[in-house]
Amino acid sequence: MMTSLVLTGARIFDGERSLAGQALLVEEGRVKAVVPEADVADRSEVQRLDGGLLAPGFIDVQVNGGGGRMLNNDPTAETMGAIARAHRTCGTTALLPTLITDTREVTAQAIAAACEAARSEPGIIGLHLEGPHLAPARRGAHLPELMRPLEDDDVEEICAAADKMPVLHMTLACEQASPSRIRRLTEAGVIVSLGHTDCTSETAIALFEAGARGVTHLFNAMSGLSHRAPGLVGAALDHGPAWGGIIADGHHVDPIALRIALRAMRGPGRLFHVTDAMALVGSKAESFEINGRAVHREAGEVCSRLVLEDGTLAGSDLDMASAVRFGVEMLELPLEESLRMASAYPADYLGIGREYGYLKPGSRADIVWLDDQIRVKQSWLGGEA
Template sequence: MFALTDCQIFTGEQWLLDHAVVIDHGRISAVIPRGSLAPELPSHDLNGALLSAGFIDLQLNGCGGVMFNGDISEATLATMQRTSLASGTTSFLPTLITSPDADMRQAVAVTHAYMAKHANQVLGLHLEGPYTNLKRKGIHPARQIRPLDEPMLDFLCRHGDVIAKMTLAPECNQPEHIARLKAAGIMVALGHTAASYDEAMQGIAAGIGFATHLYNAMTPTGNGREPGVVGAVYDSPDIYAGIIVDGVHVHDANVRLAHKVLGSRLCLVTDATAAAGAGPELTQFDFCGTRVLVRDGQCLDEHGTLGGSSLTMVAGVRNLVERIGLPLAEALRMASLYPARAMGKDQDLGSISVGKVANLVVLNEDLSVKNTLVNGQFTE
């Protein structure tokens, strides 16, 4: 049991000064005025730093030089976790893009094993594909995009405790299949889709509750007569969305527009790849058989198709403040509280309040990461 003191605390709702966060057995046991602390309680002085709930990345393909698709193993997840901590990310969804059935089964087994050993770090697997639309495949391997069959549907539903999120194209999947996935506890997301507005709304009615990398790999609002998938997302009162705020994937004005419409249902995501947190020496990597070049922070194949990003969560938070013009409090919520709510994890994560897991990030004044805590333990 110990206290974190001399810090600017952002609880997720308000800023607190001259307060302390008391941590006991990995959870927050009190948030109280500093003067109320028992004199004998050990404390860690944060020297005026900012203390927030740790960031939650709902779309992480890889980082630190590794890709989950490239090596589906616990060692890869450990590298992703270790690398993510440097950017303030204490929890994430490892993302496996369009793959053969065998790889998907392996990813489920590996994720299950890792989660059993490391609580509140990997929050579940994100399967991005293969049940998407070839017309909006992006960098996903075309040869692996296919319909969802009954054996795999049964497998996916039986592992809803491990598969946190699944991205598919609503126009390529039966509404009853979407409903079954949702009933199994899986957050069904639309993405890599060429759906019309009506097709997207049918999928949302069947159980889709999230939009993967909003604007990217989906039909835009073409004109007043064609709302597209983006229009369907904006016209739905309950759907959450992830957005990549790196200045490359989405124009700043579109980020602002999305925030005005979706508000607390808009989550910062990275869609990061091996390039994130790897340093300038990494100039290329393999993404499911495609060579991706890293140039000026962009990840592009030889045809100029975006292959994920090199974004980190803390860089995304800075971009939300400096490029988009959002208040710091809202940027922090987009990186922590809103993702926790989207995945139904906000009873344990996403803000600083009594009873929640002490997954926290300590930030310097320039919004660089000073330290993180996972399950109440400092990671450095």
């Protein structure tokens, strides 16, 4: 590992504020300090950048695939590493490989692989299980015949797995999980998110109070907001501690709805960017398979649209840098806020903000260098380019 690195010549966004005329000092894979450039002008390890912005590396809570690989098709640590490498070119330096609804056997394989990958594959910080405990009525691109209620033996297996990886995140439908089982999961350190559900706002709030922390891809595959039935969307926006991922790709949610949600979010919970990315991110292929079904690319303005044969949206072709740009260009966010939604907020949601999501003394030196068009020029993982 590089023991010392000094980056100058670019503005620095440390996760809270932007700084000009400063240098970023890295030692042993962690941020040591941010100091005036004049203080390091004579150091031999200085790397002079030609403008742009240094920001915390992006953190993606929901990544199904990348680089031509899908986790469901090959649930191994090597697949997880390949997915992470594909997304690293787009500025994502930490992610949760995401397994959508599958069989018990495949789910068990993915859990074992994530335990291994969290130790051996840079950038893998755990696992996101999106299913199989979802509601068939809100299946999206998931196979409804594989969906089932969360039982006590599932809870025990998941709690045991949570001890073996930094982050274990689960998306559950309110119809498939009781408050007592959600409480047991969260007490064991599992981060529970509500999604793929037709629940009422009252039910959602009860599960938030039982420990559920957020919602998975707000608006998509869930009960919507109406004036007499606020649904999960209304509960997520109004229940202060709730967090929510959004897919800002121009296909999953209309920008008007996202702008309204951003203004309405009560806080302290926040909305943050996720990609819900599939195999085609970082790949030139035009199609792939998941659960034996073909998914095709269709042209789009911000990024391509991924659909099943019947036209159902099947994840996204979005990368995190594109989501940040969409936030600035279409959601009217300041650049710093859209960057927080790709780094600081997901880190804080996952409870890893002391290590990730910021460029503060002691933080991991996971860094992305962006040009003035918010395109990735280079990234560093633990101080290594």
